[in-house]
Amino acid sequence: MIEVLALPFMQKAILAGSVLALITGILSVFIVLKKLSFIGVGISHTAFGGVALGILLGTNPYLTAMAFALIGAFWIGGIGRKGSLHADVSIGILFATAMALGVIFLGFSHNYNVDVMGYLFGNILVLTSGDVFASIIIGVVSLIFIALFFKRMFFAAFDEELADVNGIPTAFLYYLFLTIVSFTVVISIKMVGIILVSALLVIPGAIAFLITYDYKLMVLLSIIFSIMGIYLGLLFSFFLNLPSGATIVVTLTTLFLVFFLIQPKRRRIT
Amino acid sequence: MKALEVKNLTVKIAGKVIIENVSFDVVEGEILGIVGPNGGGKTSLIRAILGFLDYTGEVRIFGFTPSEAKKKGLTGYLPQKSLYDPDFPVKVRDLVAFGMMKSWFGKLPSNWKEKVRSYLSMVNMEKWENYPFGKLSGGQQQRVSIARVLAGEPKIVFLDEPNTGIDVVAQEDFYQLLMKINKELGVTIVMVSHDIGVISSYIHKTACLNRVLHYHGEPVCITDPELLRRVYGSGADMILIHDENCENCGSVNVKGEERK
Numbered sequence: 001m002i003e004v005l006a007l008p009f010m011q012k013a014i015l016a017g018s019v020l021a022l023i024t025g026i027l028s029v030f031i032v033l034k035k036l037s038f039i040g041v042g043i044s045h046t047a048f049g050g051v052a053l054g055i056l057l058g059t060n061p062y063l064t065a066m067a068f069a070l071i072g073a074f075w076i077g078g079i080g081r082k083g084s085l086h087a088d089v090s091i092g093i094l095f096a097t098a099m100a101l102g103v104i105f106l107g108f109s110h111n112y113n114v115d116v117m118g119y120l121f122g123n124i125l126v127l128t129s130g131d132v133f134a135s136i137i138i139g140v141v142s143l144i145f146i147a148l149f150f151k152r153m154f155f156a157a158f159d160e161e162l163a164d165v166n167g168i169p170t171a172f173l174y175y176l177f178l179t180i181v182s183f184t185v186v187i188s189i190k191m192v193g194i195i196l197v198s199a200l201l202v203i204p205g206a207i208a209f210l211i212t213y214d215y216k217l218m219v220l221l222s223i224i225f226s227i228m229g230i231y232l233g234l235l236f237s238f239f240l241n242l243p244s245g246a247t248i249v250v251t252l253t254t255l256f257l258v259f260f261l262i263q264p265k266r267r268r269i270t
Numbered sequence: 271m272k273a274l275e276v277k278n279l280t281v282k283i284a285g286k287v288i289i290e291n292v293s294f295d296v297v298e299g300e301i302l303g304i305v306g307p308n309g310g311g312k313t314s315l316i317r318a319i320l321g322f323l324d325y326t327g328e329v330r331i332f333g334f335t336p337s338e339a340k341k342k343g344l345t346g347y348l349p350q351k352s353l354y355d356p357d358f359p360v361k362v363r364d365l366v367a368f369g370m371m372k373s374w375f376g377k378l379p380s381n382w383k384e385k386v387r388s389y390l391s392m393v394n395m396e397k398w399e400n401y402p403f404g405k406l407s408g409g410q411q412q413r414v415s416i417a418r419v420l421a422g423e424p425k426i427v428f429l430d431e432p433n434t435g436i437d438v439v440a441q442e443d444f445y446q447l448l449m450k451i452n453k454e455l456g457v458t459i460v461m462v463s464h465d466i467g468v469i470s471s472y473i474h475k476t477a478c479l480n481r482v483l484h485y486h487g488e489p490v491c492i493t494d495p496e497l498l499r500r501v502y503g504s505g506a507d508m509i510l511i512h513d514e515n516c517e518n519c520g521s522v523n524v525k526g527e528e529r530k
Contacts, residue, residue: 151367166371168371168373213361213404
């Protein structure tokens, strides 16, 4: 086991995975409480269009993915806040369109060495030092913003209008949240892939929701489950020679099923 | 001082006029009851005043626009909501503390736990401090919500059908609590209700609204059959429940018949 941890690619995977677990652990709590479970799917699939455009243009696909993810997030957020359509409708339109654009962009591209499967399903064991560094920078910036507005974000998640009446900048917090989700999705692409990242944005928070009535404890538990999912998934992936991203998601889902069957919160009141 | 000034307020939703050219004001320290039939625009009026709906006309809260007033922490709001998600992970203590948070930045005061307890004791809910908010009954949730509103130390509070989901006995307690808050803390209260009989005992002034404002003044309108006809329509028949606060109050219907 110790020898495994000494491997450079494993050290990079653990470091970047820890950053990702920390951010997704926190974000997933807000996603579950705000009933935005499909927002991760919407933004990540939108990012695929950006990846494909980057490949077509010969630029860094992560930069174009970031641009697409942000546009997607603000599209979903803008339509959702205006209230004329439910968010799931805008997500349904957006992610299919962005995936379609991605396929068209790849069709125009003559770069046949691109590992499309790598973008779709990720591989945390092939990260470069640059990937790890980018994850840390984005992670730290995201955490600073979350720490600044943590309680206000919770108040808004409980009831946005009540928070607004208290003078809390709810629209700003909403778009800040979407921006952080977009950045997180993009740094996750290489680790768990576009298809699987939404699981990290939902499952840890969903498990914690089953356990506690205390919102601060819910965040702590969500981070712990996120870290557990990534670490255990990595180990299973390494020792059983399974795809890393998919193994992480299946590990998290197994944890969710265990707590769903136990239903610890329903067994007590406080 | 005028706590609230509404001038020529008109609200349209999807092209339909919901509120038309409504003007009234509320003096600081007053309790105003806004009454009228369902669909008469009462909730829309509150939501427009708080800046949640677009409107034409002018709204001033202590001389400020709704947006400025909210930023200055002058407003409190108890929406029309029977129950919150019972599993939402927030305890009574934390919810009341949310009420203390204002504007963009700023931490809770160092003595926030004591402050929360004092507000909870004001509404007789201090024993429930560590209980999940969503697991409380409707009446208990309303009391805790009042504590949350008070924790923000607002100068004016807007209550939209605050008796929704509360039984009759709890309603009486709830209105007594509102009167106590009004007297002891000097908070101006604007309260929406379709139950004109009950709230008339607790308010200083009434505004009768059914798209247009039919009456604004002393809370005597409930005994005026002509006014009832204009506000509620000709098919309505009002049965008033008398209590010790009634004076010259009769059971009336809007056809103009009055029964003592």
